Amino acid sequence: MKKILAFAGSTSSTSINKQLATFAAENLESTSFDVVDLRDFKLPVFSEDEEKNGFPEDAKKFSALLDNYDGFILSLAEHNGSYTAAFKNIFDWASRLEVKVFRDKPLLLMATSPGKMGGQFVLAAGEQRFPIQGAKELLTFSLPNFYDNFKENKIVEAEFGTLLKVQVNKFEALINQ
Numbered sequence: 436m437k438k439i440l441a442f443a444g445s446t447s448s449t450s451i452n453k454q455l456a457t458f459a460a461e462n463l464e465s466t467s468f469d470v471v472d473l474r475d476f477k478l479p480v481f482s483e484d485e486e487k488n489g490f491p492e493d494a495k496k497f498s499a500l501l502d503n504y505d506g507f508i509l510s511l512a513e514h515n516g517s518y519t520a521a522f523k524n525i526f527d528w529a530s531r532l533e534v535k536v537f538r539d540k541p542l543l544l545m546a547t548s549p550g551k552m553g554g555q556f557v558l559a560a561g562e563q564r565f566p567i568q569g570a571k572e573l574l575t576f577s578l579p580n581f582y583d584n585f586k587e588n589k590i591v592e593a594e595f596g597t598l599l600k601v602q603v604n605k606f607e608a609l610i611n612q
Contacts, residue, residue, distance in 0.1 A: 437610045438467045440504040444522030445512035446474045451581045452510035455547045458589060459508050462603045466610050471500065473521050481527040494528035506541040506610045513548055513557035535569025541609040542570035543602060546577050553579030572609045576602045
C-alpha cells in the first residue's frame with residue numbers, strides 16, 4: 436500500500452493548518468498516511484555559517500523522513516503573506532540536503548486561515564516554488580474563514596468539502612497510479 440506524509444507549515448500547538456492536513460489525509464480511501472509535527476524538529480536558523488558547522492541531526496532526520504513516502508499533504512500557515520519562519524527554516528535546511536525536497540512526488544498543497552483569503556498568498560508562493568523543489572504533481576486547496584467552515588474536525592461548508600474531496604481524490608489517483 437502506498438503511504439503519504441501529512442504536515443503543516445506551522446509549529447503552533449493548535450495549528451488550524453495541521454487540523455486541515457490531518458482531515459485531508461483522513462479522507463484518503465486506499466492510501467495510508469502518517470502525520471508529522473514540525474515542533475518535533477529543533478533546528479538553528481539556517482545560514483551558511485551554521486551550515487559550515489555541519490547539518491543538524493533534526494535536519495537530516497526530516498530530510499530522510501521524506502524519502503519514505505509516495506507523496507505529501509502540506510497545509511501552509513501564512514505569516515504576513517508568506518511562509519512561517521519555522522517552515523521556511525526546515526525547508527531551507529532540507530533543500531541543502533536534497534534540492535528536490537519533495538522527491539519528484541505528488542504534493543497536495545493547502546492553506547487555511549481565519550480570514551476570507553484562506554492563505555492565498557502563501558499558497559501562491561508554494562505553487563511557484565515547490566515544482567522547482569521536486570513537487571512532481573501539484574494540486575491545491577484553500578479554505579477561507581477556518582473557524583466558520585471547519586467544526587468538529589471536519590469541513591462543514593458543503594462547497595468547500597466537495598472541493599477538497601475532489602482534490603484528495605485526484606491526489607490519491609496520482610499516488611496510486
